[in-house]
Structure formats: C-alpha cells, structure tokens
Amino acid sequence: MKPMGPIPPAFADQHGDLVIAGKTWADWIEKAGDTPLFIYDFGIVAAQIAALRAALPAGVGIHYAVKANPFAPLVRAIAPLVDGLDIASAGELTLVSREAPGLPVSFAGPGKRDDALVAAITAGVTINLESAGEATRSLALGDRLGIAPRLAVRVNPSFELRGSGMRMGGRASPFGVDAEAVPALVAMIQRAGAEWRGLHIFAGSQTLDTAAIIDSQAATLALAGDLADRIGATPPLVNLGGGFGIPYFPGDRPVDVTAIGCALGDALASASASLTGASYAVELGRWLVGTCGVYLTRVIDRKESRGETFLVTDGGLHHQLAASGNFGTVVRRNYPVAVTHRMGEPAVDMVTVVGCLCTPLDRLADQVTLPQAEPGDVIAVFLAGAYGLSASPTAFLGHPLPTELLAGLPDNPNAIFTS
Ligand SMILES: Cc1ncc(COP(=O)(O)O)c(C=O)c1O
Numbered sequence: 001m002k003p004m005g006p007i008p009p010a011f012a013d014q015h016g017d018l019v020i021a022g023k024t025w026a027d028w029i030e031k032a033g034d035t036p037l038f039i040y041d042f043g044i045v046a047a048q049i050a051a052l053r054a055a056l057p058a059g060v061g062i063h064y065a066v067k068a069n070p071f072a073p074l075v076r077a078i079a080p081l082v083d084g085l086d087i088a089s090a091g092e093l094t095l096v097s098r099e100a101p102g103l104p105v106s107f108a109g110p111g112k113r114d115d116a117l118v119a120a121i122t123a124g125v126t127i128n129l130e131s132a133g134e135a136t137r138s139l140a141l142g143d144r145l146g147i148a149p150r151l152a153v154r155v156n157p158s159f160e161l162r163g164s165g166m167r168m169g170g171r172a173s174p175f176g177v178d179a180e181a182v183p184a185l186v187a188m189i190q191r192a193g194a195e196w197r198g199l200h201i202f203a204g205s206q207t208l209d210t211a212a213i214i215d216s217q218a219a220t221l222a223l224a225g226d227l228a229d230r231i232g233a234t235p236p237l238v239n240l241g242g243g244f245g246i247p248y249f250p251g252d253r254p255v256d257v258t259a260i261g262c263a264l265g266d267a268l269a270s271a272s273a274s275l276t277g278a279s280y281a282v283e284l285g286r287w288l289v290g291t292c293g294v295y296l297t298r299v300i301d302r303k304e305s306r307g308e309t310f311l312v313t314d315g316g317l318h319h320q321l322a323a324s325g326n327f328g329t330v331v332r333r334n335y336p337v338a339v340t341h342r343m344g345e346p347a348v349d350m351v352t353v354v355g356c357l358c359t360p361l362d363r364l365a366d367q368v369t370l371p372q373a374e375p376g377d378v379i380a381v382f383l384a385g386a387y388g389l390s391a392s393p394t395a396f397l398g399h400p401l402p403t404e405l406l407a408g409l410p411d412n413p414n415a416i417f418t419s
Helices: 025-032 042-055 072-081 090-099 114-123 132-145 179-191 210-231 257-269 286-292
Strands: 037-041 060-065 084-087 105-107 126-129 150-156 195-200 237-239 279-284 293-305 308-313 337-339 349-354 363-370 378-382 403-407
Touching: 025 037, 025 293, 025 378, 025 403, 037 042, 037 286, 042 060, 042 072, 042 257, 042 286, 060 072, 060 286, 072 090, 072 286, 072 403, 084 090, 090 105, 090 114, 105 114, 114 126, 114 132, 126 132, 132 150, 132 179, 150 179, 179 195, 179 210, 210 237, 210 257, 279 286, 286 293, 337 363, 363 378
Parallel strands: 037 403, 060 084, 060 279, 084 105, 105 126, 126 150, 150 195, 195 237, 237 279, 308 349
Antiparallel strands: 037 293, 293 308, 293 378, 337 378, 349 363
C-alpha cells in the first residue's frame, strides 16, 4: 500500500455522498451530462483570497497568475477580487481582455513573439522583460506603433526559493535578467522613452516552507532596494512573486499566510529608503485556486492482474496530468482520491486507479486503499483546481474534452457556469 495526500479541508469530513459547492457528485454529473468533468467551487477561491487579504499588510496587491487555471468563468469571477492579473501568452491576453477588462495586467514569460508584444503594447499591458533582447524588440515595436511601452524588468535573483518544486532563481536561467545587469537595462529603457513600471522577482513555485517564503520575500525586498539605489529611481511596482504551495502529498502542511503577512509587514517597515513610494504585489496561482477543483471520473472496468486490482476509469492524464505525477514532480506520489458515494467509509480495498490511455504513466492513484468501488462508481481526484486541464495533453489519443463547471459564487450561489 502507498499513502495518499490529505483530502482538502472543504471535502475532508464528509460522509456518504461527496458534496461540492452544495451539490452531490451525482447532481454534478447530471448537470454535465457525463463523466469525466471538473468542478470548481468558487467559494473556496473567494475564501483563499479573503484569508490572504486579511494576512497581507495593507496596500500589498494580489495578482492572479492566469496560467494556474484559465477557465473563463473562473477568471471572470476572480477579477473583482484581485488587483491584477499575470499572463504568459497572447492567448491569455485575449482571455483577460474579454473576461477582466480594466484590470491591470502584466505579461511574463520567455519567448514572447513580436505579434504578442504588439498586442500587449497596444492593450497597455506591462511587459515583464525576460531579456535585453526582448527590451530592444519591445522598444522598436513601441516606436513603430507610436506608443511608449510599459516595461518592467523581471529580475533573475542570485537566490532561489528554498523547498520550491520549481526553482526560478539562483542559477543561469531563461527567466528574467541577471540582477547585476538590471540597472543598465532600466537606464536604457528609460532613455528610450518607455514607461518603466518596476521590478518583478519570481523566485519559485509550490513551496510549503513558510520560513523559506519569508526569507525569500525579505531577500526580494533587499534586492529591490539595492537595485533602486543603483538605478537612482523608485520602482513604481515591486512584484514580490509568490510560490506559496498547497498540500498535495502525505505529510504536507499548509503554508502559514498569517506569519508570511506579519513578516512582510516588518520587512516593508524597514525597507530601503530608495523604495519609498513603491507599490507592492504578490503573484499567485496555485494557492488561490488549487484546492477548489475536483475531477470526477467513472470506473469502467475492475480487473485483477498478477495479484493487483486496477480500477480503470474514463479519465486520465490527458485531463489531469499532475495527478499522474508527470507535471513538476520528480518522484510520483499519490494525490488524494475518494470513491464519491463512500466518503468517510473504511478503506478496505487496495487498488490502482488508472486512466484510459495506453501508457503505464496513466495512473491517477497507485496502490491506495479505498472503500470498495465497482464499474459505474465514480472516483474523485482532489486538488484539481490548478495546473489541471490546461496543463494536460488533451489531444493525446483523441478522447473528448471533459466538461468544466464553476459554482459556489458567494453572491450568486445558484449560478453554474459551464464550458
Ligand atoms: C512568472 C510566474 N508567475 C506566477 C506563477 C504562478 O505560480 P504558482 O501557481 O505556483 O503560484 C508562475 C508559475 O510558474 C510564474 O512563472
């Protein structure tokens, strides 16, 4: 038997039928018409944002990284609750222009093509520059368009976010401009007449180490102060990045956002004078939306093979790659899963839950113990709200796309938005 991660608190203490955003799993399947499907409970997202707001020092903005979950109704619902959006492509720019008009947008990510830069400059989006070459191209395109581009510099810091599942600092990197080269680049874009929007320092993703996040934010502020000194100007915005993780696996503990907020308040109070007047933001995806999602998939077959039991489902890694351990993890571990009509029942049956793809990688849960499940029963895979469908190889083997549903809007509890 192999352990699995903790079921998120909103679903953990249920008995009998799994209830998501006030409706049972069976209600949701009826609404979707079929399995597999994703349900996102927006009440959970709203609660995460409210908890973060309460923890952060006043005035520190919250930006949502759309890449975590670009489901249009979710982006539309989040927009009024956050202070900005982070996008990573021209496609995401089209999405946020439609779903969240008027909200400040910044555009990070390497390999921005000229047509994407043109769209961003035209839309007044802040481009987080990943290199000197991107700066030169943005300035030339701005000249051609007759628009002063809004440019911030993404800094490749000399430190990394400890404990991070995906490190994005402290090494040679396609992301950001090496810290020591930033003052000269800012001087160049200022001379060229661009609007310098500040600094973006994103050191890593998915860390559960509260102390590491606190240290990284303090180091980020110190670096921003030092760069502001050397630039000789206050950055309008210091984007402090994020990297807050969520518990996926056995033994994982949530980050302590209250402690992070307190420490950030102290660090801001003693920040360099060169930062006086700067605005601040954190940029998060997974922590805001990861726990809101549940993926439901039906058992098609139950088979024994050489002493092991397999529950073969109609879903798989083409929808929920992360649960198969093939997105951002080195060692495969089990996400929390459950039999939807047997919540809280004793786990009596050791099974491996697989998807319907012809690859041994397609395991949604490996040798876990669950209540007994038979063909026709439905398995819930939790923690499907971030880097789920949009981070999965949906075209592989030509299976249909799953339905996505958003519900649980606090001011509109009966509304359901579907894909
Ligand atoms: C620039 C940038 N911002 C935000 C994020 C979102 O990170 P997370 O979903 O871990 O909060 C990422 C993730 O890779 C990123 O690269």
